[in-house]
Amino acid sequence: xxxxxxxxxxxxxxxxxxxxxxxEVYPDGMHAVIADGLSAHADIEVRTATLDEPEHxxxxxxxxxxxxxxxxxxxxxxxxxxxxxxxVCDRVVLGGMGLIVLxxxxxxxxxxxxxxxxCNLKWREAGEKERLWVIEPGHPIxxxxxxxxxxxxxxxxxxxxxxxxxxxxxxxxxxxxxxVFRSGCCWQRGRGKVFYxxxxxxxxxxxxxxxxxxxxxxxxxxxxxxxxxxxxxxNVRPLEDI
Amino acid sequence: xxxxxxxxxxxxxxxxxxxxxxxEVYPDGMHAVIADGLSAHADIEVRTATLDEPEHxxxxxxxxxxxxxxxxxxxxxxxxxxxxxxxVCDRVVLGGMGLIVLxxxxxxxxxxxxxxxxCNLKWREAGEKERLWVIEPGHPIxxxxxxxxxxxxxxxxxxxxxxxxxxxxxxxxxxxxxxVFRSGCCWQRGRGKVFYxxxxxxxxxxxxxxxxxxxxxxxxxxxxxxxxxxxxxxNVRPLEDI
Amino acid sequence: xxxxxxxxxxxxxxxxxxxxxxxEVYPDGMHAVIADGLSAHADIEVRTATLDEPEHxxxxxxxxxxxxxxxxxxxxxxxxxxxxxxxVCDRVVLGGMGLIVLxxxxxxxxxxxxxxxxCNLKWREAGEKERLWVIEPGHPIxxxxxxxxxxxxxxxxxxxxxxxxxxxxxxxxxxxxxxVFRSGCCWQRGRGKVFYxxxxxxxxxxxxxxxxxxxxxxxxxxxxxxxxxxxxxxNVRPLEDI
Amino acid sequence: xxxxxxxxxxxxxxxxxxxxxxxEVYPDGMHAVIADGLSAHADIEVRTATLDEPEHxxxxxxxxxxxxxxxxxxxxxxxxxxxxxxxVCDRVVLGGMGLIVLxxxxxxxxxxxxxxxxCNLKWREAGEKERLWVIEPGHPIxxxxxxxxxxxxxxxxxxxxxxxxxxxxxxxxxxxxxxVFRSGCCWQRGRGKVFYxxxxxxxxxxxxxxxxxxxxxxxxxxxxxxxxxxxxxxNVRPLEDI
Numbered sequence: 001x002x003x004x005x006x007x008x009x010x011x012x013x014x015x016x017x018x019x020x021x022x023x024e025v026y027p028d029g030m031h032a033v034i035a036d037g038l039s040a041h042a043d044i045e046v047r048t049a050t051l052d053e054p055e056h057x058x059x060x061x062x063x064x065x066x067x068x069x070x071x072x073x074x075x076x077x078x079x080x081x082x083x084x085x086x087x088v089c090d091r092v093v094l095g096g097m098g099l100i101v102l103x104x105x106x107x108x109x110x111x112x113x114x115x116x117x118x119c120n121l122k123w124r125e126a127g128e129k130e131r132l133w134v135i136e137p138g139h140p141i142x143x144x145x146x147x148x149x150x151x152x153x154x155x156x157x158x159x160x161x162x163x164x165x166x167x168x169x170x171x172x173x174x175x176x177x178x179x180v181f182r183s184g185c186c187w188q189r190g191r192g193k194v195f196y197x198x199x200x201x202x203x204x205x206x207x208x209x210x211x212x213x214x215x216x217x218x219x220x221x222x223x224x225x226x227x228x229x230x231x232x233x234x235n236v237r238p239l240e241d242i
Numbered sequence: 243x244x245x246x247x248x249x250x251x252x253x254x255x256x257x258x259x260x261x262x263x264x265x266e267v268y269p270d271g272m273h274a275v276i277a278d279g280l281s282a283h284a285d286i287e288v289r290t291a292t293l294d295e296p297e298h299x300x301x302x303x304x305x306x307x308x309x310x311x312x313x314x315x316x317x318x319x320x321x322x323x324x325x326x327x328x329x330v331c332d333r334v335v336l337g338g339m340g341l342i343v344l345x346x347x348x349x350x351x352x353x354x355x356x357x358x359x360x361c362n363l364k365w366r367e368a369g370e371k372e373r374l375w376v377i378e379p380g381h382p383i384x385x386x387x388x389x390x391x392x393x394x395x396x397x398x399x400x401x402x403x404x405x406x407x408x409x410x411x412x413x414x415x416x417x418x419x420x421x422v423f424r425s426g427c428c429w430q431r432g433r434g435k436v437f438y439x440x441x442x443x444x445x446x447x448x449x450x451x452x453x454x455x456x457x458x459x460x461x462x463x464x465x466x467x468x469x470x471x472x473x474x475x476x477n478v479r480p481l482e483d484i
Numbered sequence: 485x486x487x488x489x490x491x492x493x494x495x496x497x498x499x500x501x502x503x504x505x506x507x508e509v510y511p512d513g514m515h516a517v518i519a520d521g522l523s524a525h526a527d528i529e530v531r532t533a534t535l536d537e538p539e540h541x542x543x544x545x546x547x548x549x550x551x552x553x554x555x556x557x558x559x560x561x562x563x564x565x566x567x568x569x570x571x572v573c574d575r576v577v578l579g580g581m582g583l584i585v586l587x588x589x590x591x592x593x594x595x596x597x598x599x600x601x602x603c604n605l606k607w608r609e610a611g612e613k614e615r616l617w618v619i620e621p622g623h624p625i626x627x628x629x630x631x632x633x634x635x636x637x638x639x640x641x642x643x644x645x646x647x648x649x650x651x652x653x654x655x656x657x658x659x660x661x662x663x664v665f666r667s668g669c670c671w672q673r674g675r676g677k678v679f680y681x682x683x684x685x686x687x688x689x690x691x692x693x694x695x696x697x698x699x700x701x702x703x704x705x706x707x708x709x710x711x712x713x714x715x716x717x718x719n720v721r722p723l724e725d726i
Numbered sequence: 727x728x729x730x731x732x733x734x735x736x737x738x739x740x741x742x743x744x745x746x747x748x749x750e751v752y753p754d755g756m757h758a759v760i761a762d763g764l765s766a767h768a769d770i771e772v773r774t775a776t777l778d779e780p781e782h783x784x785x786x787x788x789x790x791x792x793x794x795x796x797x798x799x800x801x802x803x804x805x806x807x808x809x810x811x812x813x814v815c816d817r818v819v820l821g822g823m824g825l826i827v828l829x830x831x832x833x834x835x836x837x838x839x840x841x842x843x844x845c846n847l848k849w850r851e852a853g854e855k856e857r858l859w860v861i862e863p864g865h866p867i868x869x870x871x872x873x874x875x876x877x878x879x880x881x882x883x884x885x886x887x888x889x890x891x892x893x894x895x896x897x898x899x900x901x902x903x904x905x906v907f908r909s910g911c912c913w914q915r916g917r918g919k920v921f922y923x924x925x926x927x928x929x930x931x932x933x934x935x936x937x938x939x940x941x942x943x944x945x946x947x948x949x950x951x952x953x954x955x956x957x958x959x960x961n962v963r964p965l966e967d968i
Binding site: 373375376377378379389400401402407410411414415416417420421422424 | 857859860861862863873884885886891894895898899900901904905906908
């Protein structure tokens with residue numbers, strides 16, 4: 001494990017090109033802004049990749065050199081090839097790569113494949129207020145935060161969120177319209193860590209918010225691979241006389 | 243929810259036909275013996291289905307009338323159609339059907355799809371002793387058991403078992419050859435329950451053992467669907483003025 | 485295990501006697517109303533006990549004949565004897581009795597002893613609206629409910645709720661004043677089950693609400709002891725030659 | 727959070743003085759050997775404390791300057807004052823101090839208080855072989871290990887181990903005499919982390935073993951406090967108009 005965490009920020013990069021307001025808020029794409037927030041830290045090294053690059057920019061070589069992958073997607077989840085999705089999941093489960101799944105990527109192929117459930121939820125675009133309460137103040141992803149984080153205008157996601165029970169639920173959101181949502185969820189899958197983070201819409205400038213950037217930085221550090229222990233599978237001889 | 247639990251016992255049913263010893267131990271197939279053990283109970287109603295039936299015997303209609311599905315498979319996991327595997331998983335996650343995964347079905351399509359990990363493990367066929375220790379004596383699947391269950395001759399499965407951390411680990415096995423294994427693992431996936439149970443080889447007469455039959459009966463009762471609460475997904479209106 | 489669940493409804497029974505409004509809402513004490521709701525069901529048999537009875541009404545004999553104990557307390561947690569609190573916890577951990585902890589009993593001795601944490605939280609009495617969202621619709625405690633339960637006027641409890649991560653979080657509350665709370669939490673402790681349920685103030689008529697009564701009935705059935713497996717502790721001989 | 731982890735190694739320090747063989751194996755006490763193993767690392771700063779010092783060496787001032795406390799105890803658990811035990815638990819739950827509980831300290835006051843269960847188990851002193859299998863190879867406490875760790879001669883501890891289900895079970899032990907045991911268990915309690923580690927008898931030279939030293943070092947780093955988020959409790963004003 002090197003001391004530097006090598007992050008690949010992946011973005012579908014369609015909404016910014018097709019929705020004028022999204023392009024105004026994120027002129028170089030959300031990936032540029034997310035990458036900018038992370039690369040301010042000396043221990044993090046960032047590259048980006050997008051859907052329309054060959055192999056979606058996620059070749060074997062890129063993934064082999066990625067410690068943590070962040071994933072934003074929305075309208076084109078179906079265009080991600082099954083092969084690349086499997087490659088991403090294998091790199092998490094077998095290789096220990098961290099995966100940070102953002103907002104509407106709850107319906108992305110790799111996330112659904114790693115969860116095994118529908119990943120469905122409720123939603124509403126009404127620009128309402130969200131308040132993310134820290135439920136686990138001793139968790140590294142909550143480092144440096146106050147009791148809660150407020151977003152003045154956001155899309156709503158509401159429970160029931162159809163995912164396996166998280167290993168830890170770091171944030172739960174309150175919405176002005178009356179719903180709640182588990183907004184920061186951690187799972188171990190094989191050797192790798194997965195973090196789902198709810199905020200991050202294509203037209204609200206959420207990825208510029210300092211507290212959101214702090215959370216993403218915390219999440220990258222939490223999700224970085226651990227050297228861990230050796231594993232072997234398959235047919236084995238007995239260790240004792242039988 | 244009716245008072246009767248409708249169980250479908252599914253079997254690949256190949257080993258019994260191709261391996262003479264397996265056919266001797268299970269002349270009508272393992273499904274017949276598993277079904278026989280369950281149908282001794284007035285609250286359980288059993289049918290069977292096998293790989294080589296049309297749609298593997300698991301039509302929409304059969305699944306819609308199944309509360310708990312048990313699944314034994316070994317050499318032909320790849321012959322199960324992706325469509326039927328998805329149908330089984332949907333019925334678990336969305337419909338609340340229980341799924342009991344037996345022995346070498348750790349590599350079956352539905353189990354791998356619901357887990358999201360490799361489900362890999364160590365194994366050895368040496369007819370060694372296994373002792374399943376009850377780790378959670380207050381769990382309904384342990385009902386009526388002693389401190390442990392012994393199997394005099396069995397195939398070994400050893401850790402690391404690459405699955406998401408179980409919601410509850412009811413049994414952990416000791417093997418004479420020196421390994422351990424989480425042999426009875428529970429997960430909630432969507433509205434449904436999944437139980438993985440390790441024992442159950444094609445040539446050892448394990449499904450005739452009274453304690454194994456007790457555990458499978460307990461597991462069927464535990465995995466039966468719960469009426470639960472209503473769920474709605476998708477676009478919703480606010481419940482409060484915003 | 486008999487087919488009837490023997491419930492003891494325990495109440496501090498001080499607020500109803502000292503606060504006029506509480507006495508108007510609950511003229512015979514909250515325990516009478518909770519007991520009334522449960523005893524409508526043929527499978528449940530109810531008795532009550534209160535703080536000012538000898539041994540707080542919780543003698544060894546009463547506890548030995550209690551399958552599930554419900555506990556409401558508020559101002560006199562310190563008056564519960566350490567001995568009775570230990571007796572209750574032993575009956576949960578060693579004997580498998582279910583314990584349902586209501587509202588302000590988050591600070592009761594048995595709950596704090598079983599949790600090992602401060603059990604602290606935020607609160608406000610402003611008669612605001614609470615909406616309990618069902619987070620785990622496949623859980624037996626959610627049986628028969630809609631997507632959420634609304635309480636028009638209630639005391640607020642807010643996160644951070646300092647408890648060990650629940651084994652399952654069935655409900656999460658939204659409050660009009662801007663907070664969220666894990667309002668229905670399940671833990672296994674030894675052989676017994678613990679359920680914390682947030683609603684239930686001394687002056688709001690919450691225990692008369694049909695949906696709250698449904699939840700308490702569900703919780704009693706969920707928390708009832710399981711026959712389970714034998715346990716032995718202490719010095720033992722080897723099971724194998726060493 | 728400083729970069730150095732300040733560890734206090736606590737030892738009952740009675741067995742080494744009363745049992746000749748224990749004194750031969752650990753002439754300056756087990757604490758000296760555990761401290762020696764940890765202090766080889768530049769990021770760890772170690773002091774020791776023992777039962778017979780005033781306030782058991784665990785004054786408010788010592789604890790306030792301790793990031794991680796390791797605890798070995800055996801015959802004198804009852805001599806630890808309730809006040810010091812509470813002080814230790816408060817420092818874990820409220821202050822985020824890590825606590826590493828070793829071997830026979832499963833019956834220590836702080837561990838039992840933090841667990842809320844009996845912490846009982848089976849045991850046997852027969853100098854048999856133990857093999858600790860790594861169950862979670864992606865966990866930081868497993869860093870740098872092989873598939874398992876072998877101890878040629880050790881005391882046996884067997885399941886049922888009466889503790890709340892761990893947040894993660896890093897090791898499960900196989901014993902030659904036929905038992906299994908969850909030998910490395912992690913729990914979050916309030917802001918702090920707790921790790922129970924089974925090996926470590928008073929007469930077997932276990933704390934000299936390089937792999938055991940590696941695990942203790944890993945555990946100290948894992949259990950070190952996280953800056954985390956702010957928490958507030960008690961009466962609060964609404965954040966929204968109600």
